[in-house]
Amino acid sequence: MIENIGITATGIFFPENIETAKDLELKTGIPEDVIINKFGLYQKHVSNANLHASDMAIEAARPILTKIDPLEIDVIIYFGSPFKDYDVWPCAAKIQHELGAKNAYAFELMNVSSCFPIALKVAKDMLVSDESIRNILLVGGCKESYLIDYENHRSRFMFNFADGGAAALIGRNGKNRPLGSSIITDGSFHDDVKIPAGGSVLHSSGNSIKNRLHYLDVTDPQDMKERLDLVSVPNFVKVVNKAVQKSGYKLEDIDLLLPLHTKKSMHQELLKQLGLPEEQSIYLDHYGHMSALDPCIGLHIAQLKKQLNAGDLVVAVSAGTGYTWAATAIQWG
Structure with missing residues (x-):
């Protein structure tokens, strides 16, 4: 039953090193300024050469294991960055082992x-369809931050990319229920943002390294911006x-929005379109953008700041190149 499924705990982790807006200048x-x-960024966390995506995911999950025996976790789903310790490598197995x-x-x-x-x-959906599953760890x-080529004027605007880890435990506790999604x-945006080399189209080689093709690149920034500006906020x-409606609510019922980190004007326009004041969202201006982690990090920060009350309607919303927009509503408490 959906009524029995809820978010039991969350965890986050950030590396110690910080880059400020002045450093980025x-x-x-x-x-x-x-x-x-x-761009809405005061600072961000950046890992060192020895700390990788899997390590930060593991560290984010460790506090959750003080609340549950690791042996009671039935499924681990890695939802983080596809840029991991190694290429074509399942870090979920390492996370399962280390935890x-x-x-x-x-x-x-x-x-x-x-x-x-x-x-x-x-x-x-997995918990609804399979009663043998009790607890799922999302991590x-x-x-x-290591994918930014500051010498590439086409893509260096993505300097808000940062490093960290996030985790959430979903189980049969009946509280903090994930509801509808959209x-x-x-x-049409599939070819706009990518790392050119390292896949089957362009193998890694001396030339690909020499030509700096192992960083994020944008094929035509102006063209992408013109097309994306028309559809992104809408x-x-x-x-x-739709996520709110599928959950039995209306936009005016939203108590807190958990979006990914974007430039400030887009964040403000989204809030305006949704009829929300800034205090009803978590804006990660001291953390930056961490791939899929942002809404999960926002959820944890909201709990630390005591911004969540029983009965609140919370919406996690994000978007990723390709291009996909996604939202899931959560009934808190």
């Missing part, structure tokens, strides 16, 4: 930055509205 040539006021969750099977759910609302839906890591994919509003 030196890397990008963009003035510090523009980075803060336009001692010997009874859990583990797999990975990949949809870049849109994945947390989707992972909530998948976990809820993700991100080290995408997902939109517009595949699609955010559509998925939020």
Whole structure:
């Protein structure tokens, strides 16, 4: 029964090293005040060379294991960045092993930055369809700060990419219930953002390294912006509205929005379209963008700030290149 399924616990982890807006000014040539006021970023966490996506995912999950025996976890789903310790490598298996969750099977759910609302839906649906599953651990890591080429003017605007880990335990506790979800994919954006080399189209080689083809690149930034500006906020509003409606609510019932980190103008326009004041959202201006982790991190921060009350309607919403927009509503308490 859906009524028995809820978010039992959350966890987050950030590496110690911090890059400020001033540090980013030196890397990008963009003035510090523009980075803060336009891009909405005061600082972000950046890992060192020895700390990887799987490690940060594991560390985010460890606090949750103080509330549950690892042997009681039945499924582990990695929903984090596809940029992991190694290419073509299942980090979910490492996470299962390191956490001692010997009874859990583990797999990975990949949809870049849109994945947390989707992972909530998948976990809820699995618990509904299989009564033998008691607890599902959603866990993700991100080290995408390492994918930015500050010498590439086409893609360096993604300097808000940061590093960290996030986790959420979904079980049969009857509280903090994931409700309706909505997902939109517009595949016309499939070729706009990618790492050019390393896949089957362009194998890794001396030339691909020399030509810096192992970083994120944008084929035509202006063309993508013109097409994306027309649909981005409208699609955010559509998925939020549909997720809320499928949950038996209206937009005006939303108490808290948990979005991914975007530039400040987009964040403010989304709130305006949804009829929400800024205090009814979590804006990660001291953390940056961490692939699919942002709404999960926002959920944890909201709990720390005591911004959640019993009966609140919370919406996790995100979007990822490709392009997919996703939202899942949560009835808190």
